[in-house]
Amino acid sequence: MNTRLISGQDLAYFGDAVVELLARERMIREGIVGVKELNREAMRYVRATAQSAALDNILPLLTEDEMAVFKRGRNNHVGAIPKSASAVEYRRATGFEALFAHLWLSGEEERARELFAIAYPTKTES
Numbered sequence: 101m102n103t104r105l106i107s108g109q110d111l112a113y114f115g116d117a118v119v120e121l122l123a124r125e126r127m128i129r130e131g132i133v134g135v136k137e138l139n140r141e142a143m144r145y146v147r148a149t150a151q152s153a154a155l156d157n158i159l160p161l162l163t164e165d166e167m168a169v170f171k172r173g174r175n176n177h178v179g180a181i182p183k184s185a186s187a188v189e190y191r192r193a194t195g196f197e198a199l200f201a202h203l204w205l206s207g208e209e210e211r212a213r214e215l216f217a218i219a220y221p222t223k224t225e226s
Contacts, residue, residue: 101206101207103169103202103205106201106205107176108172108174109176111169111172111197111198112176112194112197112201113197114204114205115173115196115199115201115202116146116197118201118212119145119146119151119200122212122213122216123144123220126220126222127142130222147184147185147193148184148185148189148190148192149184151193151196151197152185152189152193155170155193155195155196157219158218161215161218166199170195170196170198172195173197173199174191174194174195174198175191176194199215200212200216203215
C-alpha cells in the first residue's frame, strides 16, 4: 500500500492500533495476566510520553524513508494535546505512530516488530 496517499493524522490513528497490538502481544507472551494488570502495563507503551521516550531508541536506526514518514506524522496539525504530555512529546508520539502505521501497511511487519523491540527493550534488556 502506498502510504504517501494517507494523511499523517490518519497514519497516526492506525499506528496507535499497531503499537497497541504489538504491546498487547508482548504482554501476553510475557505472561502478564488480568485485564487490570494488562491495562496498567499497557500505559508503558501507549502514552505519548512513553512513545516520545521510546522514539529516542530508534531514531538513529531509521532509514531516510522511515524518517520522512515520522516527520510527516510529527508535523501534522494535531488537535487537543493531553495534559499528561507536552506539545513536543505529543507531536513526537504522533510521528512515532505514523511510522508504525507506514511499516505495517507497507507489509513491513517484521521491521515494525524489530523497531518496537528496540524502542521498548524488555526489563532484562534495559
